[in-house]
Amino acid sequence: MTNQAGPTSSDLRATGARIDTLIDASAAGGPVARERAEELVRLVADLYGAGLERLLEIVDEQVGLEDKTLDALAKDDLVASLLIVHGLHPYDVTTRVENALEGVRPYLGSHGGDVELISVGEGVVRLRMLGSCDGCPSSSVTLKLAVEGAIEAAAPEITAIEVEEPTAKEKTGPTIPVASLFSRVGETAAPQMDGGSSWEVVPELAVLAPGAVVQMVVGGIPVVGCRVGTDLFAFRDQCARCGRPMDGAAVARRLGGPLGDAVLQCPACRAHYEVRRAGACLDAEELHLDPLPLLVDGETVSVAVPSPVSA
The missing domain is CATH 2.102.10.10 (Rieske [2Fe-2S] iron-sulphur domain)
Structure with a gap:
């Protein structure tokens, strides 16, 4: 059997945009038509969410959801996004953020830096940047892209990232410029990148x-x-x-x-x-x-x- 490639991230974004367009178009029929369209989307989403939850329960009852299986589900972008939407993801938000940061550490290390997770709560991630970038003036942009992108993909429910500034005693050399490094997830990376990233x-x-x-x-x-x-x-x-x-x-x-x-x-x-x-x-x-x-x-x-x- 030949495996066919599943939907890409671009395909999923296009589908979401199409749903929004159709709902907006329904507004031409008046407020009642729009409300009915939105209710239809909610009902369909709830139906599939309930089916997905029952599917996981049946698999757990029959063969058991072992760590290897849960890890495979969590690593599939499409499945993981659906599990997050319906509150069924096997890993909590803190674990997902920790895994995301672990994935970008090799890149941060190439800048002579690292990142420490301080806390996750109420939609906010608090971080502390460590190390130095050895005089690389573009580090604030590249580090922002790497860390923010990883967290956004792993935990879309996160709405803000706060970075703790090192104290004077901790600064032993040229440190990574973290002031105003992060704001709300999804904002433009830097003024000089007019077209975004x-x-x-x-x-x-x-x-x-x-x-x-x-x-x-x-x-x-x-x-x-x-x-x-x-x-x-x-x-x-x-x-x-x-x-x-x-x-x-x-x-x-x-x-x-x-x-x-x-x-x-x-x-x-x-x-x-x-x-x-x-x-x-x-x-x-x-x-x-x-x-x-x-x-x-x-x-x-x-x-x-x-x-x-x-x-």
């Missing part, structure tokens, strides 16, 4: 071999990606010194550096960039590649890219 699935990164480099266009943005050991990294495909694409770039170990240090060299001007330090330039401290948030969910790799600004 989006997460794009990038199959090329999922199959990338250790030490390999790949160039691609993601959401209209030129991107260069590489794998160092088991870790993946993505940057805008533009050298910070000469402004050219990184055509033919290769990953090499930094001379004199510790094992695991990796350098990406621009073939055009020979500038060297530290991959694990968010693309910091070894030849000029003020320069760096522009890192892009990257999330790995099983065999799927996604990159957050700013939407191209229209002319």
Whole structure:
């Protein structure tokens, strides 16, 4: 039997938008017609919710819902979203937020940072950002995209994210700029990103071999990606010194550096960039590649890219 691909996130958003459009169109028949349309949607949703709940009860009674099965249900985007809507998700909101943060920690680590979950309650997540980004001025945007996107996908009932500022004693060097880093989930990432941003699935990164480099266009943005050991990294495909694409770039170990240090060299001007330090330039401290948030969910790799600004 051939497995057919299920609906994508875009398909589901399109379906939701179509339902809203149909309800709005029903308003042409007056307030009563609109109320009937909304009631119909609620009744259908309640019916399917009750059926889904009974289905889980039957499976539990017959074969048992083991942790492996619950985990598989929670990892399926479509099933998980339906379970959340009907209050049937096997994991509570705190667990889902914790799992989401665990998924973005490798990316935060590439900036020399980390995140600590302080509390979850009444629709609000409170976080503390840790570590430093070693002089990367774009970290506030990229960290916001990574953490906010992960939490929004795992726990859509969260309405706000609050970030605790480190105390003066905790600041031992250049720290991640977290002031006003987050507000309500879903707002525009940063003023300079006029067109917003989006997460794009990038199959090329999922199959990338250790030490390999790949160039691609993601959401209209030129991107260069590489794998160092088991870790993946993505940057805008533009050298910070000469402004050219990184055509033919290769990953090499930094001379004199510790094992695991990796350098990406621009073939055009020979500038060297530290991959694990968010693309910091070894030849000029003020320069760096522009890192892009990257999330790995099983065999799927996604990159957050700013939407191209229209002319």
